[in-house]
Amino acid sequence: MAGMVGTVALATSLPAAAVEPDLPDGAWVDTFDGAALGSDWTVVNPVPEALSVGGGKLTLTSQPGDTYQDANSAKNVVLLDVPAGDFTVVTRLEAPVTSVYQGAGLVAWQDMDNYVRSGLTFVGDLSPSGRAIENDVxxxxxxxxxxxxxxxxxxxxTLRMQRTGDTIATSFWDGTxxxxxxxxTVDFPTTHVGLYALAAQSGAAHTAAFDYVAVQAAEGADQVxxxxFTLAGPGDARYLVATTTASPSTTSAPRRPSRSPRRRSTAPRARPR
Known part of the structure; x- marks a missing residue:
């Protein structure tokens, strides 16, 4: 991705066996306990052989491609519907990066041309160590x-992305x-949040293993x-989406189906480095 500019901040690495954070109250949580993604997920540009669920993880083998400007070729962008408005999404991933622009993390998404992307990336001389949390819009x-x-x-x-009004902020957990x-600052609605893994600029792949995803989103206002319209959103965080407008928007408060989402009041187990 030529021509990139941005600020550089220095941070220390997470200590081995660090305690993971508590997840947002009432969050919908997927701990990837099954053998496949649940029906709440959608995958943009799927490459099935490079995506697997097992052992309590979602594993992506990064593929050549990018979301950068008119490239629009990123594979296995794994997304959840959220109503337009504020949200918090948290994930824990293990994804060693060694080649330029290998990266994996969180995305807040309208489409390939309107998104915020933040993840652990090998950025070469754009940061002192070459490894950084890259925050893109x-x-x-x-x-x-x-x-x-x-x-x-x-x-x-462990990454957290939060939208408050027109601001989308990314944070990382330092162990405490x-x-x-x-x-x-963005001027577009985010209709999805999710995960991505991108291969290096050279095409070299790497593996990104996600332990869980937790999503907390604002409820929509009651409207007729x-x-x-269609019913969208994960677990019991359901809401109505108009199908006759150009962009999805919240048209009703979330509906509550009979099944309950998986929730955690405490953090998932820490993963030693």
């Missing part, structure tokens, strides 16, 4: 690398507290749907 197909938080020696991260890793 693309609006209307125009890409900007907003910040690089140096993470020397890191092979995995959340630390900032960049924020951007005008026209046709």
């Amino acid at each position: 693309e609006t209307g197909g125009v890409f900007s690398a907003a910040a690089f938080t140096d993470r020397p020696g890191s092979t995995g991260e 507290a959340w630390q900032p890793a960049g924020s951007v 749907p005008d026209g046709t």
